[in-house]
Amino acid sequence: MPPGDDTVNENLTSGFPSGRLYHKWENLMEILGSMDSALVAFSGGVDSTLLLYTAHRVLGKRLVAVIASSELYPKKEIQEARQLTEKWGIDYKVMQSKELEDERFVLNPSNRCYYCKHELFRKLWSIAREKGCRQVLDGANYDDLDDYRPGLQAGREWSVRSPLQEARLSKDDIREISRFYRLPTAEKPAMACLVSRIPYGIRLSPELLQKVEKAESFLENLCFTQYRVRHHGSVARIEILEKEMLKMLQEKERIVQCFRDLGYSYVTLDLQGFRSGSMNEVL
Numbered sequence: 665m666p667p668g669d670d671t672v673n674e675n676l677t678s679g680f681p682s683g684r685l686y687h688k689w690e691n692l693m694e695i696l697g698s699m700d701s702a703l704v705a706f707s708g709g710v711d712s713t714l715l716l717y718t719a720h721r722v723l724g725k726r727l728v729a730v731i732a733s734s735e736l737y738p739k740k741e742i743q744e745a746r747q748l749t750e751k752w753g754i755d756y757k758v759m760q761s762k763e764l765e766d767e768r769f770v771l772n773p774s775n776r777c778y779y780c781k782h783e784l785f786r787k788l789w790s791i792a793r794e795k796g797c798r799q800v801l802d803g804a805n806y807d808d809l810d811d812y813r814p815g816l817q818a819g820r821e822w823s824v825r826s827p828l829q830e831a832r833l834s835k836d837d838i839r840e841i842s843r844f845y846r847l848p849t850a851e852k853p854a855m856a857c858l859v860s861r862i863p864y865g866i867r868l869s870p871e872l873l874q875k876v877e878k879a880e881s882f883l884e885n886l887c888f889t890q891y892r893v894r895h896h897g898s899v900a901r902i903e904i905l906e907k908e909m910l911k912m913l914q915e916k917e918r919i920v921q922c923f924r925d926l927g928y929s930y931v932t933l934d935l936q937g938f939r940s941g942s943m944n945e946v947l
Contacts, residue, residue, distance in 0.1 A: 681840050689841055692831040693722055701726035703797040705788055705824075706756070707737070708745030712803030713849040714838050715828055719801070720754055728795045729756040730788055735870045736763055736780070736857040738877050748848065755795075759787060764868060774814075774864045780857075781815035785822035800824045806832045811940075853890040854940055862895050875926050882922045886915055890938050898929040903938040 680686045696702070696719050704719055706712050706729040719727050731745045742758070749756040761784055763769050769779040788800050802819060804826035809816075819826065828838065835854075842850035858873045861880075866872075872895065879893040879900060888908055894901040900923050904912055912919070912933055923931045936942075 681844055685837055685840060688831050688833050688837060689718075692718055692827055692833065695827045695830050696722040699723065699726075699799050701728075701797045702799040702801050703728045703730055703788060703792040703795060705784070705800070705802045706731050706745055706749065707803065707855070708741050708748060708849070709803065709855050710835070710842065710849045710852050711805050711828055711838055713748065713847055714833075714842050715801060715803045716749075716754065717752075717845065717847060719827075720752060725755070726797075727754060728791070728797055729754050730791055731756060731758045732761045732784060733758050734761040734763055735873045736761075736859055738855075738858065738880070740881075741855060757791060759791065761787065764870060770868045772859070772862060772864055772866055772868050776859065776864070777813065777815035778818050780859075781818035782821070785818055785824050788824075789822060802826055804829050805838060806834045856940065861893055866895070866897075879923055879926055879928075882919070886911075886918070888912070892938060892942070894934075894942065898927075899932060900928040900930070901932050901934050903934045903936075903942065906937045909933065909937070 680689070702719055702723060704712065704716050704727065706716050708731070716727075716729055729749050731742060731749070733742050746756070746758065763780050763783060766779055766783060769776055769783075785800065792798075792800050800822070802824055804813075804816065804819070805828045808826075808829065818824075833841075839850055858876050859868060861876045862868060862872065876893050876895055880891060883891045883893070883902070883904075888904055888911070890905050890908075892903040894903065902912070902919075920931045934942075
C-alpha cells in the first residue's frame with residue numbers, strides 16, 4: 665500500500681477530480697516511471713509532498729528523500745517533513761545546509777536564490793551518488809515559471825529535474841490531487857524560506873532570521889492561516905488574508921507587544937493582504 669490514507673480508492677480513474685487532471689497525473693507517473701532511481705529534495709510543503717508521494721508509489725525502494733535543515737527554514741517545517749517520511753517508511757536523510765557561510769548569499773542580492781540553490785543542489789548530488797540515485801528532483805511547479813525564480817537556473821546547471829513542472833501541474837492542480845489522495849498537506853498554507861521576508865540588500869544573519877521566525881510563530885499560535893512578516897528594519901509589515909484582517913485588529917495589542925519585545929518599533933498591516941513573492945514587486 666502506498667503512503668496516504670488506506671481508505672483511498674486505488675483505482676486512479678475512479679472518482680478522480682477531472683479527466684484533464686488525470687492526464688497530468690498520469691504524465692507525472694510516466695515521467696517518474698522512466699527513472700531508474702531518484703533523490704527528492706523534500707521540504708514538507710504542498711508541492712514536494714505530492715512529488716514524494718507519487719515517486720514513492722512509482723519507485724518504491726529506489727527513492728531517497730533529503731530534508732535540508734538550516735537557519736533559513738522554520739524548525740517546525742523540518743520536523744513535520746521528518747515525521748511524514750517516517751510515517752510513509754521512506755528512506756530519508758536530514759542534510760545540514762550552510763547557506764550563511766557563503767558571503768555572496770549573505771549580502772542578499774536579488775539573485776540570492778541562485779547561490780542558495782546552487783550549493784543545495786551540489787550537496788544533493790553528492791548524497792545522490794552515495795545512495796546510488798541517478799536523478800535529483802525538486803518540487804518546482806508549473807506556476808513557478810511565471811515568477812522571478814533565479815534558483816531555476818541553478819537547477820538547470822545541475823541537471824535537477826522538476827517533474828511537477830514537466831507534467832504542467834499548477835499549484836491548484838497539486839492541491840486538487842492532494843485532496844483526492846487525502847495528503848496531509850492538501851490545505852497547507854504556502855511556505856517559503858525565511859529569507860523571502862527580508863528585502864534585497866539587507867545583510868542576512870541567523871539573528872535576523874530567528875527574529876522573523878519568532879514573529880511568524882506568534883501569528884501561527886493565534887491561529888492565522890496564511891501570513892508573512894516582512895522585515896523592514898525597525899518596521900514589521902504583516903501580510904495576511906483579507907478575511908482575517910478584522911481578527912488581526914482584534915488581536916492588535918498582543919501582536920504589537922510581542923513584536924516590540926522582538927525589537928520592532930513599528931508594526932504595520934499591509935492592506936493589500938498576503939501575496940507570495942511580494943518582495944519581488946520592487947524588481
